[in-house]
Amino acid sequence: MRHFRTLSCVALLLGLGWVIDQSRSVADGVEGGSELPIAPVPRRAASSWTAQDLQALALRSVGPALQPGRIGDIVIHPRQPSIWYVAVASGGVWKTTNRGITWTPIFDQQGSYSIGCLAVDPHNPEIIWVGTGENQSQRSVGFGDGVYKSTDGGKTWQPMGLKHSEHIARILIDPRDSQTVYVASQGPLWASGGERGLYRSRDGGKTWSAVLTISPETGITDVVMDPSNPDVLYAASYQRRRHVGVLVGGGPESAIFKSTDGGQTWRRLTKGLPQGDLGRIALAVSPQRPNVVYAHIQTAAKERGAFYRSEDGGETWERRGAAPVQTGEYYGEIFTDPHRFDRLYIMDTVVQMTDDGGKTFTRLRWPVHVDHHALAFDPTDPNHWLSGNDGGLYETYDGGQTWRHFTNMPTTQYYRVAVDDAVPFYNIYAGSQDNGTHGGPARTAYRVGIRNADWGVYGGGDGMQPRVEPGNPNIVYISSQYGALVRIDKTTGRSVPIKPRLVSPKDKQPPKKKETSDKKEADPKSGGGKDESGTEADTLPKGAKVEEQDESTQPPATKGGGDNLRWGWDAPLLISPHSATRLYMAANRVFQSDDRGTTWKVISPDLTRQLDPLKVPLMGKLWGKDAVSRDAFTTPLSIITALDESPVQAGLLAVGTDDGLVQISENNGQSWRRIEHFPGVPPGTYVSDVFFSPRERSTLYVTFNNWQYGDFRPYVLKTVDLGQSWTNITGNLPDRHVVWSIVADRVHPDLLFVGTEFGLFVTLDGGEQWQRVPGAPPIPFRDLAVQEREGDLVCATFGRGIYILDHYAALRGWTSEARAAAAVLLPIRDTWRVTELPFARGGGGFAAPNPPAGAIITYYLRESVPEKDRLVVRIRDAQGRLVRDVPARGTAGLHRLFWDLRGPGSGKGPMTAALSPAGAYSAQLVRLRGNMAEALTPEQPFRLLSPPEGSGIAPSPREKKPAEDAQSSQSEKSTVVSGVCSSK
Numbered sequence: 001m002r003h004f005r006t007l008s009c010v011a012l013l014l015g016l017g018w019v020i021d022q023s024r025s026v027a028d029g030v031e032g033g034s035e036l037p038i039a040p041v042p043r044r045a046a047s048s049w050t051a052q053d054l055q056a057l058a059l060r061s062v063g064p065a066l067q068p069g070r071i072g073d074i075v076i077h078p079r080q081p082s083i084w085y086v087a088v089a090s091g092g093v094w095k096t097t098n099r100g101i102t103w104t105p106i107f108d109q110q111g112s113y114s115i116g117c118l119a120v121d122p123h124n125p126e127i128i129w130v131g132t133g134e135n136q137s138q139r140s141v142g143f144g145d146g147v148y149k150s151t152d153g154g155k156t157w158q159p160m161g162l163k164h165s166e167h168i169a170r171i172l173i174d175p176r177d178s179q180t181v182y183v184a185s186q187g188p189l190w191a192s193g194g195e196r197g198l199y200r201s202r203d204g205g206k207t208w209s210a211v212l213t214i215s216p217e218t219g220i221t222d223v224v225m226d227p228s229n230p231d232v233l234y235a236a237s238y239q240r241r242r243h244v245g246v247l248v249g250g251g252p253e254s255a256i257f258k259s260t261d262g263g264q265t266w267r268r269l270t271k272g273l274p275q276g277d278l279g280r281i282a283l284a285v286s287p288q289r290p291n292v293v294y295a296h297i298q299t300a301a302k303e304r305g306a307f308y309r310s311e312d313g314g315e316t317w318e319r320r321g322a323a324p325v326q327t328g329e330y331y332g333e334i335f336t337d338p339h340r341f342d343r344l345y346i347m348d349t350v351v352q353m354t355d356d357g358g359k360t361f362t363r364l365r366w367p368v369h370v371d372h373h374a375l376a377f378d379p380t381d382p383n384h385w386l387s388g389n390d391g392g393l394y395e396t397y398d399g400g401q402t403w404r405h406f407t408n409m410p411t412t413q414y415y416r417v418a419v420d421d422a423v424p425f426y427n428i429y430a431g432s433q434d435n436g437t438h439g440g441p442a443r444t445a446y447r448v449g450i451r452n453a454d455w456g457v458y459g460g461g462d463g464m465q466p467r468v469e470p471g472n473p474n475i476v477y478i479s480s481q482y483g484a485l486v487r488i489d490k491t492t493g494r495s496v497p498i499k500p501r502l503v504s505p506k507d508k509q510p511p512k513k514k515e516t517s518d519k520k521e522a523d524p525k526s527g528g529g530k531d532e533s534g535t536e537a538d539t540l541p542k543g544a545k546v547e548e549q550d551e552s553t554q555p556p557a558t559k560g561g562g563d564n565l566r567w568g569w570d571a572p573l574l575i576s577p578h579s580a581t582r583l584y585m586a587a588n589r590v591f592q593s594d595d596r597g598t599t600w601k602v603i604s605p606d607l608t609r610q611l612d613p614l615k616v617p618l619m620g621k622l623w624g625k626d627a628v629s630r631d632a633f634t635t636p637l638s639i640i641t642a643l644d645e646s647p648v649q650a651g652l653l654a655v656g657t658d659d660g661l662v663q664i665s666e667n668n669g670q671s672w673r674r675i676e677h678f679p680g681v682p683p684g685t686y687v688s689d690v691f692f693s694p695r696e697r698s699t700l701y702v703t704f705n706n707w708q709y710g711d712f713r714p715y716v717l718k719t720v721d722l723g724q725s726w727t728n729i730t731g732n733l734p735d736r737h738v739v740w741s742i743v744a745d746r747v748h749p750d751l752l753f754v755g756t757e758f759g760l761f762v763t764l765d766g767g768e769q770w771q772r773v774p775g776a777p778p779i780p781f782r783d784l785a786v787q788e789r790e791g792d793l794v795c796a797t798f799g800r801g802i803y804i805l806d807h808y809a810a811l812r813g814w815t816s817e818a819r820a821a822a823a824v825l826l827p828i829r830d831t832w833r834v835t836e837l838p839f840a841r842g843g844g845g846f847a848a849p850n851p852p853a854g855a856i857i858t859y860y861l862r863e864s865v866p867e868k869d870r871l872v873v874r875i876r877d878a879q880g881r882l883v884r885d886v887p888a889r890g891t892a893g894l895h896r897l898f899w900d901l902r903g904p905g906s907g908k909g910p911m912t913a914a915l916s917p918a919g920a921y922s923a924q925l926v927r928l929r930g931n932m933a934e935a936l937t938p939e940q941p942f943r944l945l946s947p948p949e950g951s952g953i954a955p956s957p958r959e960k961k962p963a964e965d966a967q968s969s970q971s972e973k974s975t976v977v978s979g980v981c982s983s984k
Helices: 051-055 808-815
Strands: 060-065 071-076 084-088 093-095 115-120 128-132 147-150 166-172 181-185 196-203 211-212 220-226 228-239 241-243 246-248 257-258 266-271 278-287 293-300 306-310 319-322 334-336 343-344 352-354 372-377 385-389 392-396 414-419 428-432 437-441 454-459 476-482 484-489 494-499 545-547 571-573 583-584 590-593 640-645 653-657 662-665 672-675 688-692 700-703 715-721 739-744 752-756 759-763 781-787 792-795 801-807 823-825 855-861 871-878 882-888 893-899 919-929 930-937 942-944 954-955 974-979
Touching: 051 808, 051 855, 051 893, 071 115, 071 372, 071 385, 071 392, 128 166, 181 220, 196 220, 211 257, 220 278, 228 278, 241 974, 257 942, 278 334, 293 334, 319 808, 334 372, 414 781, 428 476, 428 484, 454 672, 454 919, 476 571, 571 640, 640 688, 653 688, 700 739, 700 823, 715 739, 759 781, 781 893, 823 919, 823 930, 855 919, 871 893, 882 919
Parallel strands: 115 166, 494 545, 688 739, 739 781
Antiparallel strands: 060 801, 071 084, 084 093, 115 128, 128 147, 166 181, 181 196, 196 211, 220 228, 228 257, 241 246, 257 266, 278 293, 293 306, 306 319, 334 343, 343 352, 372 385, 385 392, 414 428, 414 792, 428 437, 437 454, 476 484, 484 494, 571 583, 583 590, 640 653, 653 662, 662 672, 688 700, 700 715, 739 752, 752 759, 781 792, 792 801, 823 855, 855 893, 871 882, 871 919, 919 930, 919 942, 954 974
8 A cells, every 4th residue: 555665675686688798607516616618608588478477476364363354153063073164255265173273274265255144954953054245234345246065074065056145044955855945046136136036946056046025225134944944034134224424224025934845935024013214124933932022123212122922923012122133234133042942142342132032132241352243052051152253253141141262263354464674573563353453573583473463552442554763663653443543652562642633722621631541551352442333442562551642733623615624444554764853644634744744734625516415326326314224333424534645755645445436635735736537437436545646746546445336346446647647457367356455666666566355466667467466365455555665565454454565676676688598586685684493382283384494496497307307596605605506496477485594504404504604696507417507597696694783682592513514604693583563
């Protein structure tokens, strides 16, 4: 997303197509032998690049798993209670065979990451059904592509149709016949039509029949079966629609229906049920007395829902007690206790329980995260339950008295990401859905990798855009929903709220600043978020001091209809690339601070269209304020969604809005130029990102995202004249890959990355051809950040944590000219000279992998080297002495290997030689053929660096060396790095 200025990096070679001087000689390829003559390599025709080439640059998951993301459904194997299947709302399907000690993602190769429901065939538990598309209507919900089936316990999958359903709420399997399956489809959330309704298959999913349909606006949100007579079904219809900034979560078509013939015919149930517009309806049938049916119904009334019970199979209903939930489109599911009649649980911010069939409810203050969505009961143990909420998966063996939190699933839903320039390992900060902001290292000095303990939690609520002051990694800005912002000084633990405000001169004098300390340490189990409404929890790092904001330093309000502030759910925040203490932040207007947020000034008018949400049609008409779930917990309409400043010129600003505008200022906000027409982009389309070229003043990249109107096409545009004209560079990006973010490389003018709904894509030609970067499942890449010193691309995904593309900067040398050569050795970054420490842990812990220790070396071959020849990367020191010949693959394509910074050694096994000393080195790709060493590339220079003092480094124990190396290694001291998140 944003430009992150970090420590300067060594200059990289870009002209890589030339032939090495054949008069130069090199050492023998047989590590330390005699010299051989070098043969030149001729040029060859230019070569294109393919997705296969990128396999060498696969993404690396760094977790973390300390606060996993939202759970959508849970199933315990009916015969083997140690086997569980868990639907992560936006992270695929996970399986454990040992009660959660270890987990395996089993759905990563399929077409959807968003999961609505799971079902295991009671007749044959090896048959598993997955309904894709989360069954909520919340602001961050993803869409699916139908239903999938596995017949081997999740090892393999087959898509079974209903591709246009987008949101599957429930799947039922007839216990008498595995071939009979029912699917409740809510249908598209953002548009009419699609495959919505109740579908039935009589042939195991090969074909489907719509057995209950209402209208193009209304789907089926729940279906339940009489356990004593599977031909008796109850279904709930659900009318709802969401667009940008608006929501209606109910209507006259929401109702309860019953079938007594396996879905052939249906009739609407009305006696005793509420009339008028209804919202989401949840259903359940008592497992002990099947004539008893339960319903939780959301209405337009202030009570936000009530509980109904029928004792005659739904013919008549009795309103029991009020059971209001925070919002029906996100909560309200009913789970019946299989061991106790009339005990039920309703999912809400906190779980509501009734022991009397709904007459009274108790809000269970379990010591777990809030925002509950799923509950599963062990069929063999009435006190063993699993609970799924916005903080992941929990387990109890004592009926809810105590809970275990599973912190070994890297499924956190991250919105935004930032990096600092700490040495030797930089830190990552990322804002997460309902789990605050997390900070941790990109790698550690432990061989086990990056543990949860290496991460910290900063702030609470829904973490959004973090920022770190360039050159000072101890100054961290943490934002949360609707523009809440704090500045943290990690050296003192002090935290100051600095959210920009408009204050009227009529307002009372604000209170003097109060400073408090020792705020409670953020509890990974609580997650910080109080509820889905966005109420911010007050969790900060241990020992933090919090000051009240002095509103006297805030700008006076400008009265007028268009001047009220509207803060977005994810308000843009930017540190100027020209001044480390200058901040920009945007609501519907842009604010600037030159003193780290202590004071602010407004530098823009309202830059949006100022649309009225009540005048936006939904489902073909206008709805009043009293409509069911009207705009409940919805981001305000007409807000700024993207913000950037040019790294080339200070004060050159661009913003994008949710109502389809791009505004540009060339004088730091004194005036703005409005742009509202973009070739090939529907008018009013949400602007998801704006990004100035790090090289060219007038070049700006803009991405658009029209998913909230049912349009899932990607839109990527470029202007080279500040918006006077536009070029579409969407290229071959696939359909349904709506685009969230974009970054442009600061060196290679045509090297771009975009984060889409289903992956990360890269182009080397400015957007004509895009290829997907491998190494991650199909998940949203919501935000991208470049760590310039290391040349890494750090990615925030919404459902699978953080990914890093290590040293993507090597691609800067992979130009079209370089690809014309027979062989290319791409730029090598300077490498920290550290030694990894061993670390023991149990099987249930989580650790993400470090990159392999050593120097990253990337090379390209247009054609394979003959099998009789041997390919090596030859490492030399500053004096030209051979250090090591590192074996390299000789097949055609792009390759990556790692030199462990050691010589060849003389013993068996790894690390039998000392680390090479700090200093200058070079690498060269060499082919060994008989008694000839053929240099395929010029030498690439790089350095080995010793981490500076004060960076958390301590001398390592002296390594055991072979006897012949002992004398030369007397002065050699390897170093190790503590596993902490260094901030100096």
